[in-house]
Amino acid sequence: MSTGTTTAPPGAPARLPSRLVGSIAFGTLLQALNSSMIAVALVGIRTDFHAGADASWLVSALYLATAVGAPTMGRLADLIGPRRVFLAGLLLVAVASVAAPFAPTLGVLIGCRVLLGLGTAAQYPAGIAMVRMAAARGAPPGAGATGRAPRGVRAASALGILSVCSQTAVAFGPTLGGALVGGFGWQSIFLVNLPFVAIGAVCVGRWGPAGTPRATHRPAGAAALRRLDPAGLALFAATMTALMLFLLSLASAPRWWLLPVVLALGAALVGHELRAAEPFLDVRLLGRNRALTGTYLRTALTYVAFYAIFYGVPSWLEQGRGLSAAGAGLVVLPIAGLGVFMTLVATRLVRTRGPRLPLLFGSLGLLVGGVVLATVVHAATPVLALLAVSAVLGLPNGFNNMGNQTSMYAAAPADATGAASGLYRTSQYVGANLAAALIELLSAGVAPDTGLHRLGVAVAGIAAVLLLGSLRRRR
Known part of the structure; x- marks a missing residue:
């Protein structure tokens, strides 16, 4: 018909x-x-x-x-x-x-x-x-009549x-x-x-x-x-709000009492959604669809590393390297600029090879960038060398973004693409707030160089986990 x-x-x-x-x-x-x-x-x-x-x-x-x-x-x-x-x-x-x-x-x-x-x-x-x-x-109409793409x-x-x-x-x-x-x-x-x-x-x-x-x-x-499912929506909103408030508090004065609140609300959310005929958050789907759930977890981890770099490096450039805010902004511009260019490369790679290879390249590049921050960069590093480091840190962004986004698109059910894409955004923001807490935890009470080196070790560790997951991932 x-x-x-x-x-x-x-x-x-x-x-x-x-x-x-x-x-x-x-x-x-x-x-x-x-x-x-x-x-x-x-x-x-x-x-x-x-x-x-x-x-x-x-x-x-x-x-x-x-x-x-x-x-x-x-x-x-x-x-x-x-x-x-x-x-x-x-x-x-x-x-x-x-x-x-x-x-x-x-x-x-x-x-x-x-x-x-x-x-x-x-x-x-x-x-x-x-x-x-x-x-x-x-x-569009008529495109298929000629037999041409x-x-x-x-x-x-x-x-x-x-x-x-x-x-x-x-x-x-x-x-x-x-x-x-x-x-x-x-x-x-x-x-x-x-x-x-x-x-x-x-x-x-x-x-x-x-x-x-x-x-x-x-x-x-x-x-x-x-x-x-308004009840499910309300429980999800309450759970995510409590979680985000807890993560935001980790950067200054942790509100530990929010943690049991998050767990209780999360348990209530899962219980309700398992009983709902049309759940707002399909937890059964997330349990069955390991590719989609794995993509959300990988995206959250990726954004912990990305925002740790995106926020942590400019802060070190001002406090540890002594640059002005404008100077720090120029030094980190290659992080975003190279990310844009590598997205174009990753897009072509995804079309021909699927998301696995971009994820491998992105994880490996993130690992190299973390090692460089942990071992090479210090207060006396010349600005030209810092620009090169920023370029290295920017290379994996396009690969990781395209790999994760394409994985989500491929794993999401066709009639639930909107909801799946929304949860993808949520995983990004959870990663961003974890990154803020991580920066504060690693830099508090230590010299700027020490804080940066610790941050590099953390980024390298996250990248190693992502690389292992990408190696084990089926095409």
């Missing part, structure tokens, strides 16, 4: 319209930009609101909201359609971006960042779900484009934020979201695939809410 869509010729890889992939990528820039631009605005915000350490919640609030919001938005994308969720997320971003510059208190501004986190949490899982839907529906972007290349855009935004977010804050004040880092929102909404609204992964069954209203 005809479904009203066409498919690519037999044996030809599905290709996606470039304008669709570009539209999705444009929307996913928002999360990376808003995560990185805030770093250069904190001083001005502290001054205007006469705030101290409480201003750091502007960073933590976004991470918390995204960690909880990403799988929620992904699940909604699977139920009511990814294009709707993508556009709804852009609307939340627009509301938060307009309200934030007029916030009367720091608490209201933090609330705007929470809303911003929920909005930006929608773009990645909904975008990945749209990529899978478009790939499943095949080529349809023009456009392969699904693997689409994942690479999303990864490149995200890394580019992270790399240049502080630079863009610095220019905006210097010229127009901290309020401008919120208002700059509006052109991205407008362009993304118009493009995705026009070219994004309509419907749901199961086009014949799209619940609405109360039916969609029941299928979302």
Whole structure:
């Protein structure tokens, strides 16, 4: 029976319209930009609101909201359609971006960042779900009639484009934020979201695939809410919030009482989801699908190492090497810059060899980088040599990102791609907060060089575990 869509010729890889992939990528820039631009605005915000350490919640609030919001938005994308969720997320971003510059208190501004986190949490899982839907529906009408492969972007290349855009935004977010804050004040880092929102909404609204992964069954209203499993969602949100608060506290004053709270909430979540007819978090699937569960664990570990480098090295450059903030930023630029370039290489490798080889290269490169930090770098290391070290540290990023992202995409069920992509985002933020705690643990009370060398040993240890897992991983 005809479904009203066409498919690519037999044996030809599905290709996606470039304008669709570009539209999705444009929307996913928002999360990376808003995560990185805030770093250069904190001083001005502290001054205007006469705030101290409480201003750091502007960073933590976004991470918390995204960690909880990403799988929620992904699940909604699977139920009511990814294009709707993508556009709804852009609307939340627009509301938060307009309200934030007029916030009367720091608490209201933090609330705007929470809303911003929920909005930006929608773009990645909904975008990945749209990529899978478009790939499943095949080529545009008439493409298969000639027998030639349809023009456009392969699904693997689409994942690479999303990864490149995200890394580019992270790399240049502080630079863009610095220019905006210097010229127009901290309020401008919120208002700059509006052109991205407008362009993304118009493009995705026009070219994004309509419907749901199961086009014949799209619940609405109360039916969609029941299928979302609100009790499971509430337990998941409570568990993740307690976990993230505990991880964030490890960097300063550990709140150990949160640990039993996390365990109790987690046990309640698992118990409820095992009984639910349509669980928010399908724990049975995670138990059966070891490839998907393993990808989440590997991603969390990878991001512990990545953020340990991304945050730890600039701090050492200022405290141990004596560079200015601007100088430190220039020295670490190759970490993000090489990551962008290697993503392009990894994308081609994934298309021809699958994700295993990129993961091997990424783990090996991370191991070499950790050993270099632990043994070679010290306070007297010349700046040119530090630039070379940054390049070494940047090489594995593209391989690891593409390998993990492609593994998740391949292992996720077709009708649950949104939820699976949301949990992938959550695993990244868990890794980021573990990295913050790790940096504080290894650097507290010791000389800067000693702290950096300890960090290198930790990164090398994590990389060795990742390398062993990649070697044992089946193609």
